[in-house]
Amino acid sequence: MTVSKTAEKSSEKPGDATKGRKDAAEGLPEALQLGELSEQLGYVLKRAQLKVFENFLRCMASLQLTPAQFSVLLLVEKNPGRNQTEIASTLGILRPNFVALLDNLESRDLCARIRSTNDRRSHILVLTDKGKAVLTRAKKLVATKHESRLNELLGQANREALLGMLSKIANEF
Amino acid sequence: MTVSKTAEKSSEKPGDATKGRKDAAEGLPEALQLGELSEQLGYVLKRAQLKVFENFLRCMASLQLTPAQFSVLLLVEKNPGRNQTEIASTLGILRPNFVALLDNLESRDLCARIRSTNDRRSHILVLTDKGKAVLTRAKKLVATKHESRLNELLGQANREALLGMLSKIANEF
DNA sequence: TGATAATTGTTATGGACCATATCAAATATC
DNA sequence: GATATTTGATATGGTCCATAACAATTATCA
Numbered sequence: 001m002t003v004s005k006t007a008e009k010s011s012e013k014p015g016d017a018t019k020g021r022k023d024a025a026e027g028l029p030e031a032l033q034l035g036e037l038s039e040q041l042g043y044v045l046k047r048a049q050l051k052v053f054e055n056f057l058r059c060m061a062s063l064q065l066t067p068a069q070f071s072v073l074l075l076v077e078k079n080p081g082r083n084q085t086e087i088a089s090t091l092g093i094l095r096p097n098f099v100a101l102l103d104n105l106e107s108r109d110l111c112a113r114i115r116s117t118n119d120r121r122s123h124i125l126v127l128t129d130k131g132k133a134v135l136t137r138a139k140k141l142v143a144t145k146h147e148s149r150l151n152e153l154l155g156q157a158n159r160e161a162l163l164g165m166l167s168k169i170a171n172e173f
Numbered sequence: 174m175t176v177s178k179t180a181e182k183s184s185e186k187p188g189d190a191t192k193g194r195k196d197a198a199e200g201l202p203e204a205l206q207l208g209e210l211s212e213q214l215g216y217v218l219k220r221a222q223l224k225v226f227e228n229f230l231r232c233m234a235s236l237q238l239t240p241a242q243f244s245v246l247l248l249v250e251k252n253p254g255r256n257q258t259e260i261a262s263t264l265g266i267l268r269p270n271f272v273a274l275l276d277n278l279e280s281r282d283l284c285a286r287i288r289s290t291n292d293r294r295s296h297i298l299v300l301t302d303k304g305k306a307v308l309t310r311a312k313k314l315v316a317t318k319h320e321s322r323l324n325e326l327l328g329q330a331n332r333e334a335l336l337g338m339l340s341k342i343a344n345e346f
Numbered sequence: 347t348g349a350t351a352a353t354t355g356t357t358a359t360g361g362a363c364c365a366t367a368t369c370a371a372a373t374a375t376c
Numbered sequence: 377g378a379t380a381t382t383t384g385a386t387a388t389g390g391t392c393c394a395t396a397a398c399a400a401t402t403a404t405c406a
Contacts, residue, residue, distance in 0.1 A: 032263045035251035040315070041323060042229050042240050044336055045222045047265070047343035052215045055346055067215050068392095078208035085354065090205045092220070097393065099356060113355095121354040121401045142213070150214060153345060154338055163217055165327055165335050170220035172326060173228055241363095258383065270364065272385060286384095294372045294383040352403065362393075367386105374381065 059145040063138050068093070069105060070142075073135045076111060076125045083122035084113075110134055232318040236311050241266070242278060243315075246308045249284060249298045256295035257286070283307055 037043050056067050065073075068091075075087055088098035102125075105111040110131035113123035127135065150159045210216050229240050238246075241264075248260055261271035275298075278284040283304035286296035300308065323332045 032252045037244055037247050042225045043244055044339040045225055048339040049218045049222045051343055051346045052218055056215050071216055074210050079205045162338050166217040166221040170224055173224045
């Protein structure tokens with residue numbers, strides 16, 4: 001290739017930086033230019049997702065619920081009596097990886113596995129009383145501390161539009 | 174708690190399912206109800222992000238570039254002469270984890286580390302000629318096969334609105 | 347019916363990604 | 377010039393994701 005190691009062809013562009021990045025004359029650290037990166041959907045999407053999860057975890061710190069755990073509780077509440085395979089697959093979680101997740105929820109007495117009498121292979125999932133109570137509190141925290149910030153930031157209409165577009169991507173892309 | 178193991182309190186709600194989930198009378202598998210889950214920003218955001226990355230990888234299969242690798246090439250092209258710490262940090266990658274990523278790009282002759290003469294600790298990053306050529310091809314693939322699908326799916330105006338809102342979340346949340 | 351195939355939950359395992367501690371070399375600070 | 381800081385790097389552990397394989401149970405069907 002054409003790049004000589006330990007070379008220092010200095011000064012060519014405004015974004016040049018080959019001689020002392022810090023500050024040519026005791027200036028600022030000079031922030032980088034994102035350029036086309038800020039137009040890449042995947043990049044922005046990932047960063048936004050990380051921020052949202054981060055905020056979610058902070059809001060849920062008192063209940064110690066991760067986004068995945070919360071989604072399981074929500075889905076089991078809405079669909080009581082389903083087995084592990086059904087709950088896991090609709091969440092995009094592979095059965096092997098769902099076991100430890102459930103072990104955790106069950107050890108905390110939030111969810112229970114009940115061996116089905118019809119198909120004794122499968123475990124039917126149900127929320128415990130404690131699980132229902134925790135989920136109720138979790139929903140309130142999410143609504144008041146998490147989703148509400150989105151409304152402040154984007155506005156109600158925009159927030160709904162965002163959700164609609166993301167759903168479209170998730171389902172039709 | 175109050176859940177009896179191996180219990181089968183059948184029939185109570187429309188979403189009941191304690192007796193034979195498959196099909197009570199040879200019906201369909203009965204899809205689960207997502208319920209409030211489809212209103213959770215984090216949930217939809219994560220699923221959309223996975224779909225977008227998945228599509229990105231397919232579009233880039235011929236060039237074998239991951240989203241992270243692509244973002245590094247883009248950033249180095251836009252900011253030639255910066256060192257590893259600077260490139261990594263603006264991408265949210267920790268320096269230790271950036272080493273292997275760069276090793277990969279350098280071994281494929283897409284990017285080069287050049288020891289700076291000003292600060293002999295740091296490695297200045299530059300795209301090789303091959304790296305520039307590959308990046309050019311990558312940009313075309315992304316534009317024609319990846320981002321274009323977003324326009325088809327959402328429309329130009331909506332796509333821009335989506336990007337704007339995600340950026341706002343990524344930066345101000 | 348009984349032999350075979352399929353399903354369910356589970357374990358084991360490996361890979362990718364992320365985070366922290368630590369190190370040597372080089373530089374900055376005082 | 378002694379000490380602290382920075383840079384790239386290694387080692388390591390954690391979490392998440394994916395595959396193979398297994399025992400128990402059920403479905404299939406000759």
